Amino acid sequence: MDVEQRRRQLITVALDLFSQRPPEDVSLDDVAAAAGISRPLVYHYFAGKQSLYEAALRRAADDLTELLTASDQLPPGEGLLAVAGRFLDFVETHGSGRFTLLRAHPDLIDGVRDAAYGQLLAHLGVETPGPRLEVVLRSWISVAETAARWWPDGRRIPRAELESQLVHSFVALTAVGAAHDDGMAAVLRRIVAEEPADGPFTEAATALAAL
Structure with missing residues (x-):
């Protein structure tokens, strides 16, 4: 999966999670687990939860x-x-x-x-x-x-x-x-x-x- 494909995957996963629960109840660990990757790898694509949240919105x-x-x-x-x-x-x-x-x-x-x-x-x-x-x-x-x-x-x-x-x-x-x-x-x-x-x-x- 190339960089852009992975970014799109993480945004999709995060958006699904943010749509199901209050954003404050969603952690990067949750996103990583749903995407099937490690938490540190999420930081390779996004600076943190806020930047991922903004991309999902x-x-x-x-x-x-x-x-x-x-x-x-x-x-x-x-x-x-x-x-x-x-x-x-x-x-x-x-x-x-x-x-x-x-x-x-x-x-x-x-x-x-x-x-x-x-x-x-x-x-x-x-x-x-x-x-x-x-x-x-x-x-x-x-x-x-x-x-x-x-x-x-x-x-x-x-x-x-x-x-x-x-x-x-x-x-x-x-x-x-x-x-x-x-x-x-x-x-x-x-x-x-x-x-x-x-x-x-x-x-x-x-x-x-x-x-």
């Missing part, structure tokens, strides 16, 4: 950012559904512990949220959002993040239904903003018009209109 942030910003060409509703699904993909793959780690470090989680915000703008085809749309998008990211952290505990809502509910919540938030802002109303009309007849935005708009 950066990996978690980078992994989630890469997942949320995966490039695809989808109608707005399908794009939003994909982002919601990627939040859930992250916790299905890694558990909710990594979210907990990142939320304890605003500089990192805010960067992830900013990346998700940019991806949502791209899906919606909006280059210069007004303040009301920014509030809606950032609020929705918080809702999706909270749902992803909560959902693994019992999975009391089927995943497909939760993803659909998240998209519907976005339409509802946008509709409220549109009632107060012509620019938001124009965005909502456009994205619904661009949506396929069986798309998630159309489904949400139909359900709201029936209330």
Whole structure:
């Protein structure tokens, strides 16, 4: 195993441990044992526990950012559904512990949220959002993040239904903003018009209109 491969292995092992237990309860001995190497060898790759911890946090942030910003060409509703699904993909793959780690470090989680915000703008085809749309998008990211952290505990809502509910919540938030802002109303009309007849935005708009 070359130097870079070993560093990646140690970061992965450390991130798993830090996600399962409070960081102060994880020692370099724990990391070394999980990686199958000696403690002194860990120091060959990292100056100490703090530098390994920081590298693990950066990996978690980078992994989630890469997942949320995966490039695809989808109608707005399908794009939003994909982002919601990627939040859930992250916790299905890694558990909710990594979210907990990142939320304890605003500089990192805010960067992830900013990346998700940019991806949502791209899906919606909006280059210069007004303040009301920014509030809606950032609020929705918080809702999706909270749902992803909560959902693994019992999975009391089927995943497909939760993803659909998240998209519907976005339409509802946008509709409220549109009632107060012509620019938001124009965005909502456009994205619904661009949506396929069986798309998630159309489904949400139909359900709201029936209330």
